[in-house]
Amino acid sequence: MFHREGQKIILATFFIVCAVILLSQFYVNIPWLRWALQILALVFLVLILQFFRNPSRRPNKNFDEILAPVDGKVVVIEEVEETEYFKDKRRQVSIFMSPINVHVTRYPASGSVTYSKYHPGKYLVAWHPKSSTENERTTVVIKTPKFGEILYRQIAGAMARRIVNYAEVGESVQQGEDAGFIKFGSRVDVFLPLDCAVTVKLNQKVVGAKTCIAAVVKKDEEGEITY
Structure with missing residues (x-):
């Protein structure tokens, strides 16, 4: 397909x-x-x-998990100040896509779209620290049942010269559904609440709509943290 x-x-x-x-x-x-x-x-x-391949993905939808929105490699896991929408500290997970990865963007969680905006910009290489704020990009915020609002950002790279974003404010979206496409090498940043548990590691390869990148923190009867 x-x-x-x-x-x-x-x-x-x-x-x-x-x-x-x-x-x-x-x-x-x-x-x-x-x-x-x-x-x-x-x-x-x-x-x-x-x-342009688009493999069929049928995720096990779970309100307690955030799934990777794209295929690629985790290149950033850090606490940052998100300045466009939240204007506070968030946990950022960034996934870099090489030209050989599937470039379909998929919704990382189910919920309603509360923000969707396109920003023209530069075409710095996707792993450049300033690419998240200076490159051509789209920002989408989804209000979820368990995590509150989460934000993901499609970022153009040196080769990616067109970002396609299907998210529209007010629509309900389902985890794993087609959310857009980035043509030729790029990255996606996901901004999560600080109290969630990141379940991936740096340099780990992830699969869109399959790999869990964050989960709701839970505690068992003995007070031990579980996911």
């Missing part, structure tokens, strides 16, 4: 690849060059198909 945001690009690439193969077959008389052009064209098509 391929994401709807890639339909036009996939179709255009398919026709270009067909044209390259046909033209090289009739007009390139050097066999090794003809084969090289055709193989490169097919490899390019495979890469485009791979980038």
